[in-house]
Amino acid sequence: DDNSYIxxxxxxxxxxxxxxxxxxNRKGILNAAISNLIYKYLEANGVKTHLIKELDETxxxxxxxxxxxxxxxxxxxAAGSFSKKYGxxxxxxxxxxxxEFSLKSxxxxxxxxxxxxxxxxxxxxxxxxEELEQTALKIDKLLIELFMKAGIKLIDFKLEFGRSNxxxxxxxxxxxxxxRLWEEGTxxx
Numbered sequence: 001d002d003n004s005y006i007x008x009x010x011x012x013x014x015x016x017x018x019x020x021x022x023x024x025n026r027k028g029i030l031n032a033a034i035s036n037l038i039y040k041y042l043e044a045n046g047v048k049t050h051l052i053k054e055l056d057e058t059x060x061x062x063x064x065x066x067x068x069x070x071x072x073x074x075x076x077x078a079a080g081s082f083s084k085k086y087g088x089x090x091x092x093x094x095x096x097x098x099x100e101f102s103l104k105s106x107x108x109x110x111x112x113x114x115x116x117x118x119x120x121x122x123x124x125x126x127x128x129x130e131e132l133e134q135t136a137l138k139i140d141k142l143l144i145e146l147f148m149k150a151g152i153k154l155i156d157f158k159l160e161f162g163r164s165n166x167x168x169x170x171x172x173x174x175x176x177x178x179x180r181l182w183e184e185g186t187x188x189x
Contacts (some may be wrong), residue, residue, distance in 0.1 A: 031173065032059070
């Protein structure tokens with residue numbers, strides 16, 4: 001209808017903005033289950049999301065939202081591109097949580113973008129950016145607690161937000177596709 005969408009989780013695994021692609025049996029079912037569990041947990045802890053209800057093993061009904069065209073990246077530990085960019089060894093626990101923004105554009109390679117560039121381009125207001133950052137930090141604390149119960153370290157992850165009925169809400173999904181997770185004790189990736 002005019003107020004909702006259906007999201008379908010697929011078995012396709014992609015990397016490097018779709019340059020690498022592979023089909024993995026039951027991946028969609030697992031990612032849907034994980035994302036739904038996380039979204040329900042976040043909602044129970046005061047985070048507003050687009051989730052309305054699960055439809056079946058791979059489908060969810062979500063509130064319609066105007067996506068804010070920035071990805072919010074939250075980093076607890078140096079890894080991946082952060083390590084390469086700043087010459088920090090992987091596994092270094094950052095002295096504070098890092099919140100970064102990247103322009104949501106596969107065509108441009110999702111380049112990093114700062115808050116003054118975001119406001120200059122009219123993508124979001126300063127108040128909205130502050131809300132994105134504060135919500136991302138709240139989500140980080142909640143997810144660290146949740147994953148630690150399973151013996152998993154939350155290294156970094158990506159979030160997407162949208163505007164719906166005058167509110168900013170968490171959108172998209174949170175699954176192993178959007179998180180870097182290491183096993184507690186071994187740091188196995």
